[in-house]
Every structure is written in structure tokens, then in C-alpha cells.
Amino acid sequence: MPSQRPRRFTFLLLDRFTMLPFTAAIEPLRLANRASGQTLYEWRLVGPSGDVATCSNGTRVLLDGGLEDEAPPGRDEVVIVCGGTDIAREATRPVLSWLRRQARGGARIGAVCTGAWILAEAGLLEGRKATIHWENHDGFAEAFPGVDPYRSVFVQDGNRLTAAGGTSSIDLMLHLIAEDHGDQIAADVADQMLHTAIRTEQDRQRLSIPTRIGVRHPRLAAVIARMEANLEEPISPAQLAQDAGMSTRQLERLFRRYLNRSPKRYYMETRLARARNLLMQTEMSIIEIALASGFSSPSHFSKCYRAQYGSTPYRERGTSAPRGKEAPRGKDSLTSVNQTLTC
Missing domain, CATH: 1.10.10.60 (Homeodomain-like)
Structure with missing residues (x-):
């Protein structure tokens, strides 16, 4: 049964974030609302600038607010960091401090594409399993020896969620939707997206x-x-x-x-x-x-x-x-x- 109030997602869009993993994460939420006929999910877009975030393909996305505008999270809320190119440059003190506050407030913390790098810099993946895009895997493993890196399409370790990028965000979100509201709604969303094979944590990123x-x-x-x-x-x-x-x-x-x-x-x-x-x-x-x-x-x-x-x-x-x-x-x-x- 759906919960009484919608689960809220906050997407942190860093400069030069990759568009595909972000849209692949937010669209399943919209389609879950449509498939159920209810508002199961709500979302906000935030970023360091507070007004606009520019992705790696040059597209500009309007934000709902900045980091200082965010109210303390509830325990049923999810924060997703959307990373992209030159990710190490985005590990600024305001971003890391904001993420730590969200974690202390009880929110589930996740990341898509290279966003896991920021979570690791904030100390939020220490001793945890995580994944990151295969192109960044070696550097990630060398930079953060306290993190257990996997090459799966996504990883859930307690209240930490990471997806490798590209269409892997779809699989992570379908997994969360199924947890919240059952396999049937997740399958309906997958059908709407023409996503014919729902991958699990056991599926690897790269082709054989x-x-x-x-x-x-x-x-x-x-x-x-x-x-x-x-x-x-x-x-x-x-x-x-x-x-x-x-x-x-x-x-x-x-x-x-x-x-x-x-x-x-x-x-x-x-x-x-x-x-x-x-x-x-x-x-x-x-x-x-x-x-x-x-x-x-x-x-x-x-x-x-x-x-x-x-x-x-x-x-x-x-x-x-x-x-x-x-x-x-x-x-x-x-x-x-x-x-x-x-x-």
C-alpha cells in the first residue's frame, strides 16, 4: 500500500552534471505517479548556485533553490547527487557540508554517475559498498581505499544508494519504487519507458x-x-x-x-x-x-x-x-x- 504522504527526492545538480543519468532517475518517479493515479513522489532540484545548473552537454536546468534554502530532511526523504565531468572540482566545502547535514538528518543519500565521488569525499561511503561509472572506477578505488567499489549497475548498502550512470539510474529507481509500492507498479513504469530488462545489483556495467x-x-x-x-x-x-x-x-x-x-x-x-x-x-x-x-x-x-x-x-x-x-x-x-x- 502506498504511504500516506509522498516520498520526496532532492536532486543535487552539480556543475557539468551528466543529463542522461539525471533524467533516467527523475522520469521513473513521474511515471510512478501516473501509473498509480496518485502522488507517490515529489522532487526538488537544488544546486550550489541556487538558480541554474549547467550540464555537460550545455543544457541549462532551472533549480528550485540553493543549498542554504533546503529545510532539514525527513527520514523518508532521499537525496541524489548528480555528477558528471571534472567531478573532483565539485567537492567544495559547502557541498560536502550540506551533504553531511542531510545524512545527519536521517535522509537516504544516493548518487548517480560520478556523484559517488562526492559522497566519498564527504565521508559518507566509508566502509560501504558503492559503484561509479566504469571509466572512473580505477581512480575512485585508488582515491578512496575505505570504500568497497563494485562494478554493478547500482548498489544499495543500507541507506546509501549509488548508480553507475547512463541508464543504470532507471534500474535503481525501479528497485526503489518496487520497495515502496510493489513490483507491479515498477513493472508498469518499466513498460512505459520501454525498459524491457530490469537489471539488479548483480548485473555488471560493461558489455561482456x-x-x-x-x-x-x-x-x-x-x-x-x-x-x-x-x-x-x-x-x-x-x-x-x-x-x-x-x-x-x-x-x-x-x-x-x-x-x-x-x-x-x-x-x-x-x-x-x-x-x-x-x-x-x-x-x-x-x-x-x-x-x-x-x-x-x-x-x-x-x-x-x-x-x-x-x-x-x-x-x-x-x-x-x-x-x-x-x-x-x-x-x-x-x-x-x-x-x-x-x-
């Missing part, structure tokens, strides 16, 4: 490895899964081949046939992609990023990074390399990708 690489080969997928699980301490091609029940030469042929590159080069590219995410999303030092991505020295890391991306890690971040650490400049320094990625 065979779908991502466009190849359905069990042993190749198994080797890639081992690579992705061992980026900090890379496994040798010989060991990967042995564990997969094939020779090193067979493994080499398998990668070249389906992915047009050697296992070593594919592994290197995967490690560099992780390093790039850490470089852009965290304040970790270059040395720390190198070690977290399986490189034994900053100079080797810088050399491989430059070959892959055309710039050194120091330049990408806009800082200066320690003396003697950056690869030498000049036409010979841009070693070909094939040569560098096999070193």
Missing part, C-alpha cells in the same frame, strides 16, 4: 568481453579477463598461454588473428588506458600511477605513454617532469608504437 572485442572465442576472452584483472602486476605471455592451455605461439596467433596485435601490445594498451584514467581523474603522482599500471619506472611509463598518446604524462596533466625523468625530445623520441609497446 566477447561483445566488446567483437569476437566470441572462449579462450581469448579468458586471457583478456586475466589481463584486465592483473594490470598492476602484469602476467607474462608465456604464463597466460600456459594457464589457458596453449603454447605461447598459439596465443600469439590467436591475438593477431582476431585483434591484429600481439598479446604483449594488447596488454600494454590496456595498462596505458588505465594509467590515462588515473592521470585524468586523480591527484596520484606520476610514480604512483606508473606502479599502479604495472610499470617499474616513470621513465619507461613516460616513454610508452608518449608512443601511445603523443604526449608525456607530465604534459597531459600540465605539470613539469622531474629532472631526468621525461623521455628525450626530438624526432627520435617518438618511437613507433610497435617498437615501444614491445619493450
Whole structure:
């Protein structure tokens, strides 16, 4: 049975928030009201500016108020932080203080997309399970060791709610609607949204490895899964081949046939992609990023990074390399990708 009064959601829209996760969170509430013929949910939009929030695609959204305008929350209220790009910049003192006040007042606190980063900065995810968009997962795990990061589409840990972004907000909200008012209303909302498969906390964010690489080969997928699980301490091609029940030469042929590159080069590219995410999303030092991505020295890391991306890690971040650490400049320094990625 529906509760006597509507449950209120407060959406905190941070600057450069991502529109899709926000709209995917608010629309199920509207459709739940429509499906039930009652006002089951109400919502407000707030933000640091108090008047307008600008999302990452440039669209501007009118707010109902600022952080100072919000009355203390009730225990049946839910606060959802909507994050987006450059999320670390949005962890300002007013935002963090406001969130802590909401939590002390008894509200359930949640986040969509990169909003989990702000909850973690506020100390509201310490010792909790949480999820964040897969692109931010590595940086999140490194920045907040006290949080237990999952790669699920959404996670509920007590009164903390996190959804990874994109359409995962739909699944989180359907889960909450079902908790509040039963599976039938949640199913009606899903039908209205043409959301044909309602995902659970057990569903992972990313496509399966065979779908991502466009190849359905069990042993190749198994080797890639081992690579992705061992980026900090890379496994040798010989060991990967042995564990997969094939020779090193067979493994080499398998990668070249389906992915047009050697296992070593594919592994290197995967490690560099992780390093790039850490470089852009965290304040970790270059040395720390190198070690977290399986490189034994900053100079080797810088050399491989430059070959892959055309710039050194120091330049990408806009800082200066320690003396003697950056690869030498000049036409010979841009070693070909094939040569560098096999070193």
C-alpha cells in the first residue's frame, strides 16, 4: 500500500552534471505517479548556485533553490547527487557540508554517475559498498581505499544508494519504487519507458568481453579477463598461454588473428588506458600511477605513454617532469608504437 504522504527526492545538480543519468532517475518517479493515479513522489532540484545548473552537454536546468534554502530532511526523504565531468572540482566545502547535514538528518543519500565521488569525499561511503561509472572506477578505488567499489549497475548498502550512470539510474529507481509500492507498479513504469530488462545489483556495467572485442572465442576472452584483472602486476605471455592451455605461439596467433596485435601490445594498451584514467581523474603522482599500471619506472611509463598518446604524462596533466625523468625530445623520441609497446 502506498504511504500516506509522498516520498520526496532532492536532486543535487552539480556543475557539468551528466543529463542522461539525471533524467533516467527523475522520469521513473513521474511515471510512478501516473501509473498509480496518485502522488507517490515529489522532487526538488537544488544546486550550489541556487538558480541554474549547467550540464555537460550545455543544457541549462532551472533549480528550485540553493543549498542554504533546503529545510532539514525527513527520514523518508532521499537525496541524489548528480555528477558528471571534472567531478573532483565539485567537492567544495559547502557541498560536502550540506551533504553531511542531510545524512545527519536521517535522509537516504544516493548518487548517480560520478556523484559517488562526492559522497566519498564527504565521508559518507566509508566502509560501504558503492559503484561509479566504469571509466572512473580505477581512480575512485585508488582515491578512496575505505570504500568497497563494485562494478554493478547500482548498489544499495543500507541507506546509501549509488548508480553507475547512463541508464543504470532507471534500474535503481525501479528497485526503489518496487520497495515502496510493489513490483507491479515498477513493472508498469518499466513498460512505459520501454525498459524491457530490469537489471539488479548483480548485473555488471560493461558489455561482456566477447561483445566488446567483437569476437566470441572462449579462450581469448579468458586471457583478456586475466589481463584486465592483473594490470598492476602484469602476467607474462608465456604464463597466460600456459594457464589457458596453449603454447605461447598459439596465443600469439590467436591475438593477431582476431585483434591484429600481439598479446604483449594488447596488454600494454590496456595498462596505458588505465594509467590515462588515473592521470585524468586523480591527484596520484606520476610514480604512483606508473606502479599502479604495472610499470617499474616513470621513465619507461613516460616513454610508452608518449608512443601511445603523443604526449608525456607530465604534459597531459600540465605539470613539469622531474629532472631526468621525461623521455628525450626530438624526432627520435617518438618511437613507433610497435617498437615501444614491445619493450
